Amino acid sequence: MAAMSSRDTLARLASLAEPARRALYEFVIRQDHEVSRDEAAKGVKITRALSAFHLDRLVDDGLLDTIYRRPEGRSGPGAGRPSKLYKRSAEPLEFTAPPQNYGLIARVLTSSIGDARGKEAADRAAHERGLAIGTEARRRAGKAPADTALIRKLSEVLRENGFAPMRKGNELRLRNCPFDALANDYRDLVCGMNLAMQRGVLEGLRARKIEAIFQPTPGACCVAFKVGPASRRARSLTAS
Numbered sequence: 001m002a003a004m005s006s007r008d009t010l011a012r013l014a015s016l017a018e019p020a021r022r023a024l025y026e027f028v029i030r031q032d033h034e035v036s037r038d039e040a041a042k043g044v045k046i047t048r049a050l051s052a053f054h055l056d057r058l059v060d061d062g063l064l065d066t067i068y069r070r071p072e073g074r075s076g077p078g079a080g081r082p083s084k085l086y087k088r089s090a091e092p093l094e095f096t097a098p099p100q101n102y103g104l105i106a107r108v109l110t111s112s113i114g115d116a117r118g119k120e121a122a123d124r125a126a127h128e129r130g131l132a133i134g135t136e137a138r139r140r141a142g143k144a145p146a147d148t149a150l151i152r153k154l155s156e157v158l159r160e161n162g163f164a165p166m167r168k169g170n171e172l173r174l175r176n177c178p179f180d181a182l183a184n185d186y187r188d189l190v191c192g193m194n195l196a197m198q199r200g201v202l203e204g205l206r207a208r209k210i211e212a213i214f215q216p217t218p219g220a221c222c223v224a225f226k227v228g229p230a231s232r233r234a235r236s237l238t239a240s
Contacts, residue, residue: 015058018054020046023044024040024044024054025064028055028064028086028087032168034085034086036085036086064089065088067087068082068083069083069085070082119189122189122193123196124196125193126193127200129200130197130203133200134203134205134206134207135205137153137154137157138153138206151207151210153205157201158172158174164176170226171227172224172225174221177220177221177222191216191223195212195223198223202225209227211225211228212225213225
C-alpha cells in the first residue's frame, strides 16, 4: 500500500473537527465490539439519522471500518437485512509536521538484532523501560494505594502509550498494538520485547495481583493482564 501524503492525512484528521463526529469516533473506538448506528446515537445523545451521516463520513475518511452482520439468534429467511456495524479502522493514522519516519530507523535497529544474545539484550532494555514507566506510575498512585488504584494507574499508562486497554472481568485486554507495523515483520522479537516491557511495568508498579501474559489476539496486542490473587511470578519476585 502506498504511503499516505501529509495532505491526505491532514484532511482525514480535519474530519474530527466537527464535535458530533469526533464524539462518535471516540465512542466507537472505546468499545470492545462493533457498534450499530442506534448504539452510537444513544451513546452520544444524537439522532439516529445524524449518527448514520457522521459514521459514514468517518468511514469515507478512513477513520472507521464497517462490517455487516445480523443480530445474534437471527438467521435464514425472514431474519431481515444484516446491520451495518462500525469499528476502529485497521489502518493507523498519524500526522507530524514536518513529517517524521521513526518506523524506518526502528526497522533498521530491529533487523540488526539477529542472534539470541541480541534478543536477550533487547528484552532487558524493554524490561528496564517498562520498569521506569511502572515506577513513575507507582509514584503517581500515592502511598499504599489500593489494588483498584494500581489497576487504574496501569490502565492510564497503557492508554498514554497507545495500547487502548479495556477491562473485561478479571482481564485487562489491550485492543491496540502500537508496534503493529513493526511486529508484522519481526513478530517474535517485537512481541518478546513487549511482554518484557509490560512485566517491567508491573514490577515498577508493584502490582502483585496483576500478571502480564502472552496472549496473541487478531487485531489486538499480544499481551493481556490477568487480575486476581498475587501471581506466581509476583510471589517469586517477592520471595527473592
